[in-house]
Amino acid sequence: YSKSQGGNSFHFYNKEMNIHGHDYLNVVSDLRKAIVEEQFVLMYQPKINIKQNRVTGAEALIRWEHPQKGLIFPDNFIPQAEKSGLIVEIGEWALEQACKQCKQWLNEGLGELTVAVNVSSKQLAKKDFYAKVKSTLSRHKLDGEYLELEMTESLLIDNSDELKLTLRNLHQLGVHFSIDDFGTGYSNLGYLKEFDIEYLKIDRSFISDLACNQKNKTLVKAIIQMAKGLELENVAEGVEDEQTVKILKDLNCEIGQGYYWSKPIKVDEFESFVTSFNAYTH
Ligand code: C2E
Ligand code: MG
């Protein structure tokens, strides 16, 4: 197992070893138990409006607190959860927690923060996805305006009428959509005009070395221009240093997310982060 991804967490699971055979079956049976016993936790990573230098919201990122194996990161169990279909229940849990949390922030006066939840294709393909989101929002009396759904390009390649209707209905509730990991998926960009997308999240692989990689700078500049032409906002993922922030500001990128500001953190740490960050007029 590795000690990567920061902290002292170790990983007994890894993608290569667990997507097939015996290990896969073990993970799936552990995941079933994890759902029942609620072994998951959401961490929150701030999203920063770069020009105003304010926290605008958070992305909710799931972790698995395995009773024997310790903290497990999503890359080491989401693929198995997707393959087995368990992602549908896990995703519902994440949506529920995130909406509940966001409503609490509004009630506590932490600010007009939005919460972003990652959605997988298996969830979106379910006939009742819209109904589930709608009922979750109303259960927590949360206006759809505060919810953002992040999906990858590959999810939108399926240009079906059902998908269009689902997204249109969600959009009517005020829900926002982001394209996650933009630039790493398909080259067919037609879907950008088919759906009511609002944010392009430029993949970390273009951002992390922006300050020293001229080609990435050219690509990011082009993506930002294109997005603006389509009236989309840009989110830069994986911002790790001040130089990158400066470049993004010059390129008029609206929103940033990354270790430069904060890693994904527990809810109480997130609340302190917002309180102190937004207290200053930067
Ligand atoms: P993502 O949605 O693209 O999330 C961004 C990932 O980049 C997160 O990894 C985050 O911790 C990491 N990151 C953020 N800023 C930086 C940075 O400055 N440098 C570096 N090196 N990394 C940064 P994480 O939390 O391990 O999540 C990995 C992926 O797992 C997510 O990628 C998302 O696709 C998936 N995921 C997480 N939570 C959920 C969930 O509730 N449901 C589903 N379906 N997928 C989820
Ligand atoms: Mg995401």
Ligand code: MG
């Ligand atoms: Mg991403």
Ligand code: MG
């Ligand atoms: Mg990703």
